[in-house]
Amino acid sequence: MSAPPVRRKDKLMSDQQALEFLARGFCGRIASVGADGWPYCVPLLYVWTDGEVLVHNPAARGHFRANVEHNPRVCFEVDEAGEVFDYGRPASISLVVLADRGGRQLPICAQHCGARVEVPSGMRLRLKRDAAGNLALALEPEHAA
Numbered sequence: 328m329s330a331p332p333v334r335r336k337d338k339l340m341s342d343q344q345a346l347e348f349l350a351r352g353f354c355g356r357i358a359s360v361g362a363d364g365w366p367y368c369v370p371l372l373y374v375w376t377d378g379e380v381l382v383h384n385p386a387a388r389g390h391f392r393a394n395v396e397h398n399p400r401v402c403f404e405v406d407e408a409g410e411v412f413d414y415g416r417p418a419s420i421s422l423v424v425l426a427d428r429g430g431r432q433l434p435i436c437a438q439h440c441g442a443r444v445e446v447p448s449g450m451r452l453r454l455k456r457d458a459a460g461n462l463a464l465a466l467e468p469e470h471a472a
Contacts, residue, residue, distance in 0.1 A: 348405065349375045355405040357382065359394035367394055373405075426452055426464055 333339055340348065352375070358368040367390050374381045380403065384392060395401065424437040428446045442464060446452050451469045456462055 346378075348407065349380065352405040352407060355403060357391070358402040358404070359391060359400075360398055361390065361394045362397045367391060425454065428452055 352373070354370070354372050356368050356370050358366055360366050369391055371382050421439060422435065422437040423439040425441045427437055427440045427443045429443070430446075444452055444464060444466075446466065449469055450466050453465050453467055454462055455465050
């Protein structure tokens with residue numbers, strides 16, 4: 328089976344450019360397809376040496392190894408370090424919570440809060456749905472299921 332034709336010919340790299348790109352990189356994703364037809368994609372670090380991409384693969388047989396044994400064709404995507412696109416920054420950020428239980432450990436608090444509930448020691452706050460489908464907050468012992 329041959330590779331499909333490239334649609335964006337303006338994005339093609341020469342072999343030399345591709346090798347230089349691999350040499351500059353260090354991380355990416357490798358994807359395979361299993362015998363069941365499901366894709367499997369894994370982020371990883373890699374080393375480019377002596378014209379080969381070396382990746383860590385444990386001796387134990389896992390998803391990736393089983394997939395490659397089934398079908399040796401994989402897709403390898405490489406990240407290139409560079410500047411991040413500036414899509415703009417939000418004018419403001421608001422923290423919203425369903426329930427504020429107090430006991431803050433960080434110097435931040437929600438600007439919008441559905442309820443403020445004091446939760447006694449040994450208790451927890453749980454969101455429950457009643458028979459009519461309505462949601463309500465309820466206090467219950469921590470060990471309750």
